[in-house]
Structure formats: C-alpha cells, structure tokens
Amino acid sequence: MKRAALAALALAVLAGQAQAGDTAFVTNQSSDNLSIVDLETMAVTKTIPIGGKPAGIAVTKDGRRAFVTSPDSTELSVVDTGSGEVVRRIKLAGGPLGIAVHPSGAPVYVADWYEHELFVVDPETGEITGRVEVGQSPSGVAVSADGKTIVTADRDSNQISIIDAATLTVTGTAVVGERPFGVSFSADGRQVYTADVGSDSVTVVDLASRKAVGTVKVG
Template identity: 30%
Template structure:
C-alpha cells in the first residue's frame, strides 16, 4: 500500500487521468531567451514574457552563436574569438546562470555556426574549413569533415543528421554533405555555386530547400536539395544578415542590415508578405514555437526586440549589453 507521501508524489509527477488530475512534468525548464553580447563576452538570460534580464554569465571571447538543449536547461555557446581566433564552447546551466565548463576544441579554430541535433552539437570551424561534431555526453569532438572551401561560416542540418549544408563566404559556394550513417562510414560532398558572399543559411523543415543570404548581392538564393542546384534569386533591397524559416516552414524571415528591416517571404509563392521597420540594425533571430513571435537582436542602439509577426508591432524590448548577436529561446 502507498503511504501519504508516496501518493502525493504519484499525483504530482505522474497524474491520475481518471480523477481529473492534469499530468505535471518537471522535465522542461522555465521559458528563457538567451542573448549573446559579443563586445561584453557574456550572455544575458531574459524572461521572454516580461523582457526582463534574470541572469548574466561570462563566456569566452567574441561569442557569436548559441543553441539550447531540448529540455531547455543547457545553453551551448560558440566562442568565435576577436583578433585572436577562439577555440572553445561555453556550456551554461541556464537556471543557475552558471558556466558549467569551457570545452577546448584544440586545433579547431573560430567555431561559429552551431546546431544541436539529437543531443549532438554540429558546428563550423571556420579557420579549418571544416564542420565537426561535439558529443556533450563524452565531452569529445568525435567527427570532423572538411568543406574544402573558404570561410565556412554557418551550418544547417537535417533532423536525421544525414544532410548538412555550409555557407562559404570566401568561395561563393554552399557545401552539401550527404552522410550514409552517423558516424558516417561513407558520404558524398557537393559544392553548389551560388552568388556573391553567401553567409546566412537555413534548411526548410521538410529538407527540400536551402535558402542562402547573399551579402554582396542584397538577395536570397534558393537551392533545390534534390538536384543540388540553385533555382532562384530574390532581391531584398539590402544584405540579409540572417535567413530563417518559421517553425511551420511556410515563411522565411530575413533580417536586412542596411534598411533596418525584417522581410517576410512566403515560401510557396516566393512573394514578400510583410516588411517591418525596426529602430536598430537587426542581426539574430529566434522564434516562439508557434512562429507568431520573433525575437530580434539589433545594434545601434543595442537592443533585443520582441516582434509580433502577424501585426508587425514591436511588443517588447530590452537592452542586454553591447553588440547583441546570437540568440536562442526555449519554453514558449
């Protein structure tokens, strides 16, 4: 027979549907917006509902990109470096606002684009012209593959870990990796020519298209992944610093550098659906789960903006530090 304490634990953690008790889960952490301040070498933890800072953590030099674990408890920061190339990750306990450890990547320099898939951290090592994988469970880099291209900056990967794409700013290409299994026993690498200075990149949720921002052409280019060929360029009227699919895959958001705007494009029609003017130059993007809200890091003045994508209204703002760039969100 269960005792009183055991019954209370049973009801709270498991729940009893027949008695009308809603199941309660403590696996997911509280909502949090993580913002990297490049010039301050730290990150700010922000409540995305109140847009108030709840914590701050020092990280390595020049933090550029950040991702959050599936349970919302841990942030992984790529420390890109400043004049001296960086070669570390900072692993952050979000609730405690504490750096758990700093991972030394050894000869892999300027980690930048990062993506967390099934608990594995895939990243670009820009100086090495490579992508690699770090396993937090073993605390080791267990896989590396070269792009053979210059300034492999950002990365986009499929959820099954079998397709990866890098934007290579210095080679005007996108590198496509097709992996047979993980770790890959065999693979194919394809260099896809694109326009001038590709940087921003994202893969559609269905894996059929890659959209790439062209810094020197003020446009976004669309690649068909089945044929590994470019199919279209869309002019944007400014440099697209980041190009991101909304979670439902129906819209692509572009942060436009020169005009201080975000531009929304319908994926099917390829038509612009909304252009939202901002107070600052936009950089990074993170979406709420429903894709209706975007959190935008921006500079001059340095702020993070909460934007309602349906109305175009700015619904919140917070100053997190100097040169906010990489951003990630969990819990909403």
C-alpha cells in the first residue's frame, strides 16, 4: 500500500495535477490550458485557456483559486475556478515551474528552474515579496500543513532544501535520489517524499534528522 501511495504521489506531481475535495485540476501543456475535472463523474467541467505551456499547479483549500505556472511565458496565472477566468497574470523571471500555496491561501511559492531561487508571491497584488536561494534547478515545491516549512526538490543538486517560512531562510538540506522532481509532505508533516526521475525511485526524508530514511523503487 505504501509503495502504491508513493507511486501515485510521484505521478500526480509530475503530471501537473492538484485536487480540492471532489475536483481535480490538470494542466495540459500540449493544448495550453487547464482542465477542471469532476471526480465523481470523471467528466471535464471546464477548460480554461492559460498559455505558455502550463506546468505546475496549486489550489487553495476551498478550491476557489488555482495558481498555474507557465515556463514559456514566465508567468503565474491566478484562476477563479468558479467563473473559469484568469483573474491575474503575474510576470516572473527565469523559468517558473513548481508551485505550492500556503494553507491560508497566500502567499504562493514558485520555484525558478533557471535561477535556483524560490519566489514568494502575493497573489492579490502580484508582488514578489521574497526570494530564497536554493539548490540547482528547483522543480517541485511543497509547504507543510501548518504553513511553517517549505521544501524544494532541487533536481540538479540531488537534494531538497528545507526553508523556514517565517524567516525565508534555508535551515538545511537533505540528499535524496537522482534528479528529484516532485516533492510532498507526509500527512503528519514529519517526513518528505521526493519523486526521483533519474533513479526511478521515491526517497523518504526524515525532517528532524534531515536524512533519507528509505527508498522505494518505482517504474
């Protein structure tokens, strides 16, 4: 069961998917849009034009706002999921890819694939309120349920960066598998899972010790 759960995690992160309640949100790079899917009927209820090869996506807890990164246009799109409209486009630098949203709904954290940074963005004003230097080619981003800790999957450094959300400082790193791309917290917030595309594995990291405590081989 654990293996299946971790494999599902890796798939969701890599495919550009997010979920809120009984609704799934899926980015489609080939068609430059966002699909909203009713999980009960498995039907697409809305298709929203985004542009710029949309990749990463994060959704607020209430499902009312979706945030989408577009690496080709270097933009962050703020989507009203009810109306199906893009209500704001925020211009960023580099190559925005991975994304996470604070449990309160703001700020939004965006990994800059090219400049080895994490952007902290106010989605209401469009202002970049902070930047954190992390490892090389950060891809995935996750924030803990209590909003206190952020982690990035630094693909070309084979590590995660652990960030204090209050001070926006890197408090430590942990070595994981080859080319980590996706990252997620465990339900209790004590562990982090990385999807390592270079080694076809999922690494389990203990946050207290900042060390890998397990590896699950996947396809």
